[in-house]
Amino acid sequence: MELRQLRYFVAIVDHGSLSRAALVLHVAQPALSQQLRQLEQELGAQLLHRSAQGVLSTDAGKVFYEHAQAILKQVADAKSAVTQSAERPSGGVTLGLPHSISGALALPLLMAARERYPEITLQLTEELTGNLAEQLKSGRVNLAVLLDDGQLGPFACTPLVEEELRYICRAGSVFARPGGSIALEQALAATLILPGLQHGVRPRIESVARAAGLSTANVIEINSIAILKSALLADMGATILPAAPLLAELERGALVSQAIERPAISRTVVLCAPKNIPLTNAAAAVGRLVQQVSAELCAGGVWLGATALPA
CATH class of the missing domain: 3.40.190.290 (D-Maltodextrin-Binding Protein; domain 2)
Known part of the structure; x- marks a missing residue:
């Protein structure tokens, strides 16, 4: 199995057809089809349903797509970790936020990241807490803001705020x-x-x-x-x-x-990182920024009902 096969497969799923993926990837469609067949033969499973209208993922394809995305992201993070400097961190960072927290934190964090780390591309993803935990375990997100339910053992956690319900x-x-x-x-x-x-x-x-x-x-x-x-x-x-x-x-x-x-009733909000995947300099910088912005929002009374916790 090769990384290019993972990239090809993800592109086909994202664009919904082999022809569109071939155009984006600048790869001849017959070559793309051949790589897909080789991948399916190696896995022993059909990954895509093909039709005149395009392609749809099979159940096996949906599972493999999630893993392929995580692998490609970790490869990109590894390259970024080697090339970026601690003084001027750069590269992409994906941060997961629960629906109930993004309203308080997302916009101030994006504004602060743009001002202080212009060379970091910060991508925010909004999900249910359970989904974010799974994405963090698999490496599909670099960091996630989660709620401390006593089951965050797989993660390195830093307290952010205590939030009133x-x-x-x-x-x-x-x-x-x-x-x-x-x-x-x-x-x-x-x-x-x-x-x-x-x-x-x-x-x-x-x-x-x-x-x-x-x-x-x-x-x-x-x-x-x-x-x-x-x-x-x-x-x-x-x-x-x-x-x-x-x-x-x-x-x-x-x-x-x-x-x-x-x-x-209150809940403890924490910033989590996977224990088994090293953070890039950019991800570590974003983690520090999340802590700083959270404390500032609490001190200014902007994050209503929240009290900053010591790290």
């Missing part, structure tokens, strides 16, 4: 409760719009509830932040989330939030 609903909602705060038992008794269990917020809520002898009763599961916002604004229920992903609606008064007490 709040009870949030539409202004004037039937689910609104008087006062500046609400007991956890009251919050859990409402119809709640929450992410699924694969989302980092939900397991934390369930864990705190169990420890208090409580449970969620009536839950509408929505994994998309955009759809969850729409459901809140339609007054289908309330939610328990950090303020960051709903900040725009909270600031304009469309949504209101209350602190949760007896007990309060």
Whole structure:
């Protein structure tokens, strides 16, 4: 198996046809087809379904595509690590962010990276926490911001912030409760719009509830932040989330939030890197920048409900 075969296969999948991939790669289509056949023979599996309309990945092809992407990224990182300097880090860095954190961190981080490290190409990917952990293990992302659920053993972790979870609903909602705060038992008794269990917020809520002898009763599961916002604004229920992903609606008064007490709920946000894959100078620089920007956002009150943690 050769690296060029991996590059060819990834290009075919990305462009959806052999002819388009051949044009992009500047390779004759018969030669591209031959390399693909050799790859499939070596693996003993069909990777692509071919038709007049193009190609689609088989189940085996989908699995192999993920591995091929990870291998090619690690090769590129290895080349970059040899050529870049510590004083002027350069190259590509991929950072994974959970949906519920990107609203607070993504834009300030991109602006800071552009200003301080103009030779680094920073790519942000937004995913569910569970998906990010898998991508970090395989090397498809260099770094990831994750939630400390006690199962981050495979990673080297640096604490970033402790983030408060709040009870949030539409202004004037039937689910609104008087006062500046609400007991956890009251919050859990409402119809709640929450992410699924694969989302980092939900397991934390369930864990705190169990420890208090409580449970969620009536839950509408929505994994998309955009759809969850729409459901809140339609007054289908309330939610328990950090303020960051709903900040725009909270600031304009469309949504209101209350602190949760007896007990309060918070989550620990950490920056993670794989233990078995060395960081390039560029990735290490981005990691330091994530810590610095997170602390600045907390100190300035921009990351609402978050308190910076010592590294």
